[in-house]
Amino acid sequence: MLFNSFSFIIFFPVTAILYFMLPARFRYIWLLAASYFFYMQWNALYGLLLLYSTFTAYTGGVLLDRLKDVKPRRLCLTLCLLLSFAPLLYFKYTGFILENINGLFISAGSFAPFSIPDILLPVGISFFTFQAAGYVIDVYRGITAAEKNFMRFALFVSFFPQLVAGPIERSKNLLSQLDCDVRFDFVKARDGLWLMLWGYVMKVVIADRIGIFVDHVYDDHTVYGGVYLIIASMLFAMQIYCDFAGYSTIAIGASQILGIRLMDNFASPYLSGSVSGFWRRWHISLTSWFRDYLYIPLGGSRKGRLRGYINKLFVFTVSGLWHGAEWSFAVWGGINGLWLVLGEVLRPAGVRIFRFSRTPGVSVLIRAARCLITFILVDFTWIFFRAKTMGDALYIINSIAHAANWSILFDGSLFECGLDRKNFFFLILMTGLLLTVDMLAKKGIRLRTAFAERSLLFRSFFTAFAIAFILLFGIWGGTYNAEAFIYFQF
Numbered sequence: 001m002l003f004n005s006f007s008f009i010i011f012f013p014v015t016a017i018l019y020f021m022l023p024a025r026f027r028y029i030w031l032l033a034a035s036y037f038f039y040m041q042w043n044a045l046y047g048l049l050l051l052y053s054t055f056t057a058y059t060g061g062v063l064l065d066r067l068k069d070v071k072p073r074r075l076c077l078t079l080c081l082l083l084s085f086a087p088l089l090y091f092k093y094t095g096f097i098l099e100n101i102n103g104l105f106i107s108a109g110s111f112a113p114f115s116i117p118d119i120l121l122p123v124g125i126s127f128f129t130f131q132a133a134g135y136v137i138d139v140y141r142g143i144t145a146a147e148k149n150f151m152r153f154a155l156f157v158s159f160f161p162q163l164v165a166g167p168i169e170r171s172k173n174l175l176s177q178l179d180c181d182v183r184f185d186f187v188k189a190r191d192g193l194w195l196m197l198w199g200y201v202m203k204v205v206i207a208d209r210i211g212i213f214v215d216h217v218y219d220d221h222t223v224y225g226g227v228y229l230i231i232a233s234m235l236f237a238m239q240i241y242c243d244f245a246g247y248s249t250i251a252i253g254a255s256q257i258l259g260i261r262l263m264d265n266f267a268s269p270y271l272s273g274s275v276s277g278f279w280r281r282w283h284i285s286l287t288s289w290f291r292d293y294l295y296i297p298l299g300g301s302r303k304g305r306l307r308g309y310i311n312k313l314f315v316f317t318v319s320g321l322w323h324g325a326e327w328s329f330a331v332w333g334g335i336n337g338l339w340l341v342l343g344e345v346l347r348p349a350g351v352r353i354f355r356f357s358r359t360p361g362v363s364v365l366i367r368a369a370r371c372l373i374t375f376i377l378v379d380f381t382w383i384f385f386r387a388k389t390m391g392d393a394l395y396i397i398n399s400i401a402h403a404a405n406w407s408i409l410f411d412g413s414l415f416e417c418g419l420d421r422k423n424f425f426f427l428i429l430m431t432g433l434l435l436t437v438d439m440l441a442k443k444g445i446r447l448r449t450a451f452a453e454r455s456l457l458f459r460s461f462f463t464a465f466a467i468a469f470i471l472l473f474g475i476w477g478g479t480y481n482a483e484a485f486i487y488f489q490f
Contacts, residue, residue: 001041003250004204004474011038016257024181028155031258035160042123049087049122054157056083057132058150061139065146077140081133088129091121096325124164126322130289132157135171137293144171152178159260161251165244167265167285174260182259187452190459194448195253197466198437202246204474206430210239212418212475213427218386221396224417226403229396231414236386237379238431241270244283268438270378273370275339278378286322290315309344313337323385328393332384339377426473 001007015034019027040047060080067073095116102112135156138144147153156175162168217224217232224232248265255262269281279287295315301308313334320333383400387393408414415421440447451462 001038003247004200007041012254019258020184027182028152028178031160032151032155032158035155035158035163038160039124039158039163046122049125050128050158051154052087053084053128053132054150054154056080057136057157058147058153060084060136061146061153062148064136064139073140077136080136084129084133084136088125091119091125093321093325094119127166127168128157128163130286131168134168134289134293135175138171144175147171147175159255161254161258162248162262165247165251166283167248167251167263168289169262169285173263177260180259185259188259189257191448191452192253192256193463194451194466195256196250197253197463197470198448199246199249199251199253200470200474201430201466202242202249202434204476205470206427206434207239207242207246208475209419209423209427209430210235210242213424214239214386216418218396221387221392221399225399226405227408228405228414228417229400230403232417233379233383233386233396233400235427237270237375237382238434240382240385241266242434268442270375270435271371271438271442272374273367274343275336275374275377276343278374279336279340286319290319294318309341312340316340326389328384328387328390331390331393332381335381335384336378339381 001011011034015031019030019034022030036047036050039050057080060076060083063076063080064073067076098114098116102114102116106112135144139146147156153175155178156169156171159169159174214232214236217228218236221229245266252262252264263285265284267281267284269278272278272281295311298311298314299307300311314337316333316337317330318333320329320331320336323329323333380397383396384390384393387396412421415424419427437447451459454462
């Protein structure tokens with residue numbers, strides 16, 4: 001069930017109303033049933049996979065809580081993690097592994113020994129697998145106590161707002177909230193509704209409108225080369241941000257209406273002055289997951305600078321493969337790791353330059369230049385992310401490097417790529433609004449807080465206007481065709 005579908009528009013209010021009408025002791029059971037119903041709308045059999053992941057992590061947590069000796073606990077953790085990740089490895093990487101084995105045989109002059117099975121990747125499997133695995137590791141480390149109530153733990157794994165695309169919640173935050181007697185709070189519900197509306201603006205007004213242009217160019221990149229690809233690549237950076245941050249914002253808002261606080265997942269990432277700053281602000285729940293459960297256990301930067309650099313490169317490459325079973329994703333992650341390493345190496349020189357030019361006007365220009373450079377570096381890696389194959393990515397980069405068709409900026413050719421002139425300039429206007437909101441948020445100014453201080457009449461008008469704006473300017477398709485969120489495929 002998609003957030004931007006009529007089904008969800010009916011499902012969520014019914015779920016929320018009945019949630020608050022039920023006695024407190026039954027509410028988590030209702031949310032659990034609603035979460036499984038939500039997830040099984042894609043495929044009823046997915047419910048069994050979700051149940052398997054839940055049972056494995058729950059059993060592992062209970063056993064770890066009972067075991068006291070180090071070796072049995074370590075063995076239990078290892079076995080539990082292997083069982084937890086087994087479905088993810090099978091559904092996501094079987095085809096990738098067999099394709100590469102076949103490639104090795106063919107390159108050696110032999111035949112391909114394996115047929116590639118057609119395995120459908122279950123929606124959101126990477127997200128709930130990581131959330132369940134993180135819980136087991138937290139119990140092992142003593143960060144959180146093992147949950148004894150199976151149904152409450154099942155809700156932790158399957159909580160529908162963040163089930164299929166995050167944020168990837170920590171047990172210490174979400175599990176504790178599922179024990180609370182939550183009462184309806186009008187202010188929190190209103191704030192949550194405004195968050196959801198802004199998430200819908202990001203998704204159906206901005207991201208899906210950008211997607212029309214990007215898909216038109218990237219899907220036929222041998223025809224639309226050069227400057228077309230430059231513009232499409234820049235727009236894709238905004239598309240994936242609005243798409244994914246839009247989902248997270250809707251999820252956070254929906255959870256807040258239910259009285260549950262999810263972690264923030266984005267914090268104005270494209271206003272970062274470095275790639276490391278970008279990754280502290282982008283998909284925060286996943287970045288922090290890899291930091292806490294992979295980078296630090298590998299030694300982090302505690303075992304010397306060189307080992308720290310290697311660990312960063314490795315973690316980001318693994319993160320790339322988490323996003324997709326394709327070498328282009330691994331390259332995407334690896335290059336981002338390389339940017340981080342180069343940033344650390346060059347940081348001393350950058351600090352001296354910044355100190356040398358501390359005058360107010362110059363410092364503002366330097367900060368703007370750093371944001372621009374960061375965007376260019378990150379946007380370059382998005383090419384590997386968006387391209388269907390490694391070969392396509394290299395072709396696109398070569399086409400961009402030899403761009404000569406700058407005349408399309410003036411002759412109207414851009415308006416023949418799925419978006420007419422009005423929609424294209426409306427898109428630019430909305431992108432400007434997005435950046436303005438992000439700049440205000442970075443300074444600690446949240447518009448919904450300012451709106452909350454206005455009169456009831458103003459707040460009612462603002463809410464009605466936002467709903468009408470989304471319905472009028474959202475990309476809904478010919479009859480109605482809700483576009484899936486990009487991160488559902490991961």
